[in-house]
Amino acid sequence: MDSKARMHVVVLGGGTAGWMAAAGIAKLLPASTTVTLVESEDIGIVGVGEATLPHIRAYVERLGIDEAEFMKATHATYKLGIDFRDFGKIGDSYIHPFGSFGEDVAGVGFHHWWLDQHHRGNVGDIGDYSMAVAAARANRFAPPAQDMTLASTYGYAYQFDATLFGPFMREFGIKHGVNRIEGLVTSVERNPENGNITALCLKSGERIEGDLFIDCSGFRSLLLGSELQEDWQDWSHWLPCDRAAAMPCTHQASDIRPYTIATAMPAGWRWQIPLQHRMGNGYVFSSAFCDEDKACNAIQQAAEGKALADPRILRFRPGRRIKSWSHNVIGVGLSSGFLEPLESTSIYLAQMAITYLIELFPEKGRIDARDRDEFNRLVDMEYDRVRDFLILHYNATTRDDSEFWNHVRTMQLPDSLMGKMELWRRTGRVEKYSDGLFYDASWIAVYIGQGVIPQSHDARTSMGDPARIANALNHLKQAIAAQVGAMPGHVDYLQRNAARLAEAA
Amino acid sequence: MSKARAPLRKIVVVGAGQVGAIVAIALKRALPACDITIIGTTPDPAAFADNAATALAFTNKxxxxxxxxxxxxxxxAGASHRLVMRYFGWAETGSHGAMSYGTPSDPAMQSAFARNWGGGSKGSTRQPQMQSVAQALADAGRFIRPPNDAHTPISDIDYGLRWNAPAYRQLLVSIAQQLSIGHAPGDVAGVTLDESGSVASIEITGHGAIAADLFIDCGGPQAPLLSRLPGHATQDWSDHLPIRRVHLAAPGQPMLALEDRISFLGQGWLGECAGRDGLQSTLASIGGLDDTAIVSALGSAPALSIDCAPQRCEAPWIANVIAIGDAAARFEPLAGLPLDLAHRQLSLLLEMLPGQLIEPLERNEYNRRAVLMMDGVRDTLSMHYSAPHAAHLFDLERSDHVILSLDQFTRRGRLPLWEEAPFSASETMGLMGALGIAAGTPPQFATMGSGQIAAMRQGAEKLASDALEFVPPYQQWMAQMLGQRS
Known part of the structure; x- marks a missing residue:
């Protein structure tokens, strides 16, 4: 590659990750790139990630996309968190909110005060002290404030139709200059000297040359996996789910929940993701503990509305490539790694890789090994931290009602997670980091929600007058209840602006 | 069911300097029922945190x-505000750069939600060079303490204070007395361990044995307590940091200025801290300077000369002893870093305050973060010696972290996140710019049209002119503040 002004970027794959990458690069680096995306109508897309994390908003805003237009196109609803049911034990339910619980008092984290009152039997669900949880439980929604008040203590994401998000980004990408080519890749040309990919050869005989290739070919990982043979680190011993049976159904009620439900199942868990016109359902399961027919049957039984299609089986394997950027190929999305959608991280993981790639985009057409290493360091850190957080959901349980739960409850944990859990169990403290995803509030939500109550908490909580502390907690709970009571219902809020409503299906 | 841990009943703080005093005050505020005694050990002039007359913005919080x-x-305590640290000669002879504090605020990033929910790029990407409000104010000599009850054109400004060190210590001591914190003069003569290896009591000269649940070593660079424990070890930083000798001048003329200066002199640096009670000049050198050279650099004969052997302890918390400040890490007194580190370690201790019984995992987590803090300071200092002029003269080792940061900054205009670092990513970028380390251009810059950059520049100029209009001359405000006293 010589030092030419523009780098020719070829994105392989027209799924969610492919169009997010192509649109993002075309929009944010227009002067230094030309972007071509190769996709084939013969290959379906997985369409992962019907539920998202709040970070998606930064991506949408940065690209200058109008929120209402985006919500209309993807049939989106608002999301305040995930309701995890039956995880710690059957009958449990807790919401992991996009937000925190209470606030520090006298320099001591809120959860220590809550634990102390909990010990005295003075307190209810920790979710009562979270705006996001209380609003979700009440099926209400209003956008958060941007100040230091209670109303700024939560965030939101969207629940949308992933099969519509890709096409929306396609339209956006094409408008911003992405050149779309329909075709099937039959072979790959490489530079014999350095091993870089130089061109994709299509079935039509067309040759697509490029300087930088973004592999968004999903699990097939045509470039990073098949062609470059980059090793895959398998995590199925920690995350045994490797299939999903997905099936949409109608809404059963006129109300729409501003949150996703994840319900633990005998061999995994199932999602319920409410969109504007339908409910997404799916059973994520481990094929070692449940066969596909049984899973399809289970999701048909479990769905609350009228089925809109037959269950569709998706197959996957948890893990990541040792290197997500190798030679001149960058994997984004499933070709680089997969973590089951338990915490709605799929789109986040694609987005974070795109963000880092843009920050580290090759200069003057030359890839610098140091940038490649930095990209891989960051991507690995993100995947590994999410991985530990997901494993926690399985391991922090007392369930012994199936072989699957016996396995995950007793499995050997990664050292990085074992240390965190032991610290929590002994002291009620959360190992602190500021990089990556899921901070203290998230860990606390899952620990407490799944019944992992520590043996002890901060000594300072025992020093105040318990009645006064109980009173203060009660105050907070009432303030949250009052604010939530003043919020419109989720559906009412959605309908306030017709521009965000999809046309009737 | 989770039980509150039994609170500490008795804490002994070794060292009655400003570090020991503020540690005792903080612990007393956190644990009002706890019996806290400060041991007034012999002051050590080589204790740079203990004798510091300045820190960074964290101290204000x-x-x-x-x-x-x-x-x-x-x-x-004779305090005044530093908005800007000026760096002279670090890029090349005669060069000048300025660093200010604080992070340009993005309201969306300041909400409670943004603070509590992570994800994505936590480092920083360079923004086009704009006029800094702090620098405009420092140049104009205008400033007041930002009112905290309203949003004003100076709300985003952060600053460091500098003060009269003996007066500040006296202020802390009087607060400690009001809080009924005990005081026993004497030096540590020995420690008695119990069967578990914890310190049962310490022997104080002229006083006898004092027992406690927890001991804090703020006794200066000798770490009189921590260094007596089995398992104590130090990590040498002398391959990373060149300063071996520090000369302090007697206080000079009183000054009221919004900036301090650090000038690179080839064989070290000269720090000039504008104190209301006198300019404080510090000469830090690689050693071997003759008296003439010292006097010529410092402007007078040094009142005090001290050896400096940069190092940190391997673990600041061993058994039931926690070292804070000089007892944990020793390094040159540059830019307020020694006391800032002590104060951030104290804040970490308050966050993870143990109960009567020490939990080893909690101790490990404290040590993990405290070590990150100390190495972050070493790396921040190391960044100074990576400035072009300094790098040209010294051949020093750099940590992987500094190497990565320099590479990413100079080529790509970005900085990876430093966990527990003294400065935010955007402040560190400001520091690197002030030191004359040339920043690369982030790829996204290319998309910014000249119109967009001009608009940003105009916005920044407007912010600066609004701020200048909003505040009176600093001198006037200070006179008013001091007038109210009488």
Whole structure:
């Protein structure tokens, strides 16, 4: 590659990750790139990630996309968190909110005060002290404030139709200059000297040359996996789910929940993701503990509305490539790694890789090994931290009602997670980091929600007058209840602006 | 069911300097029922944190939390505000750069939600060079303490304070006395361990044995307590940091200025801290300077000369002893870093305050973060010696982290996140710019049209002119503050 002004970027794959990458690069680096995306109508897309994390908003805003237009196109609803049911034990339910619980008092984290009152039997669900949880439980929604008040203590994401998000980004990408080519890749040309990919050869005989290739070919990982043979680190011993049976159904009620439900199942868990016109359902399961027919049957039984299609089986394997950027190929999305959608991280993981790639985009057409290493360091850190957080959901349980739960409850944990859990169990403290995803509030939500109550908490909580502390907690709970009571219902809020409503299906 | 841990009943703080005093105050505020005694050990002039007359912006937050008001600092401790640190000669002879504090605020990133929910790029990407409001104010000599009850054109400005060190210590001592914190003069003569290896009591000269649940070593660079424990070890930083000798001048003329200066001199640096009670000049050198050279650099004969052997302890918390400040890490007194580190370690201790029984995992987590803090300071210092002029003269080792940061900054205009670092990513970028380390251009810059950059520049100029209009001359405000006292 010589030092030419523009780098020719070829994105392989027209799924969610492919169009997010192509649109993002075309929009944010227009002067230094030309972007071509190769996709084939013969290959379906997985369409992962019907539920998202709040970070998606930064991506949408940065690209200058109008929120209402985006919500209309993807049939989106608002999301305040995930309701995890039956995880710690059957009958449990807790919401992991996009937000925190209470606030520090006298320099001591809120959860220590809550634990102390909990010990005295003075307190209810920790979710009562979270705006996001209380609003979700009440099926209400209003956008958060941007100040230091209670109303700024939560965030939101969207629940949308992933099969519509890709096409929306396609339209956006094409408008911003992405050149779309329909075709099937039959072979790959490489530079014999350095091993870089130089061109994709299509079935039509067309040759697509490029300087930088973004592999968004999903699990097939045509470039990073098949062609470059980059090793895959398998995590199925920690995350045994490797299939999903997905099936949409109608809404059963006129109300729409501003949150996703994840319900633990005998061999995994199932999602319920409410969109504007339908409910997404799916059973994520481990094929070692449940066969596909049984899973399809289970999701048909479990769905609350009228089925809109037959269950569709998706197959996957948890893990990541040792290197997500190798030679001149960058994997984004499933070709680089997969973590089951338990915490709605799929789109986040694609987005974070795109963000880092843009920050580290090759200069003057030359890839610098140091940038490649930095990209891989960051991507690995993100995947590994999410991985530990997901494993926690399985391991922090007392369930012994199936072989699957016996396995995950007793499995050997990664050292990085074992240390965190032991610290929590002994002291009620959360190992602190500021990089990556899921901070203290998230860990606390899952620990407490799944019944992992520590043996002890901060000594300072025992020093105040318990009645006064109980009173203060009660105050907070009432303030949250009052604010939530003043919020419109989720559906009412959605309908306030017709521009965000999809046309009737 | 989770039980509150039994609280500490008795804590002994070794060292009655400003570090020991503020640690005792903070612990007393956190644990009002706890018996806290300060051991007044012999002061060590080589204790740079203990003798510091300045720190960084973090200290203001700590003071707020402990009820030490800025008005008290101004009226009782001779405090004044530093908005800008000017760096002379670091890029090349005659060069000048300035660093200010604080992070340009994005309201969306300041909400409670943004603070509590992570994800994505936490480092920083360079923004087009704009006029800094702090620098405009420092140049114009205009400033007031930002009112905290309203949003004003100077709300985003952060600053460091500098003060009269003996007066500041006296202020802390009087607060400690009001809080009934005990005081016993003497030096540590020995420690008695119990069967578990914890310190049961310490022997104080002229006083006898004092027992406690927890001991804090703020006894200066000798770490009189921590160094007596089995398992104590130090990590040498002398391959990373060149300064071996520090000369302090007697206080010079009183000054009221919004900036301090650090000039690179080839064989070290000269720090000039504008104190209301006198300019404080510090000469830090690689050693081997003759008296003439020292006097010529410092402007007078040094009042005090001290050896400096940069190092940190392997673990600041061993058994039931926690070292804070000089006892944990020793390094040159540059830019307020020694006391800032002590104050951030104290804040970490408050966050993870143990109960009567020490939990080893909690101790490990404290040590993990405290070590990150110390290495972050070493790396920040190391960044100074990576400035072009300094790098040309010294051949020093750099940590992987500094190497990565320099590479990413110079080529890509970005900085990876440093966990527990003294400065935010955007502040560190400001520092690197002030040191003359040339920043690369982030790829996204290319998309910014000249119109967009001009608009940003105009916005920045507007912010600066609004701020200048909003505040009176600093001198006038300070006179008013001091007038209110009488």
């Amino acid at each position: 700590l003071h707020d939390r402990l009820g030490i008001s800025e008005t008290q600092m101004i009226t009782a």
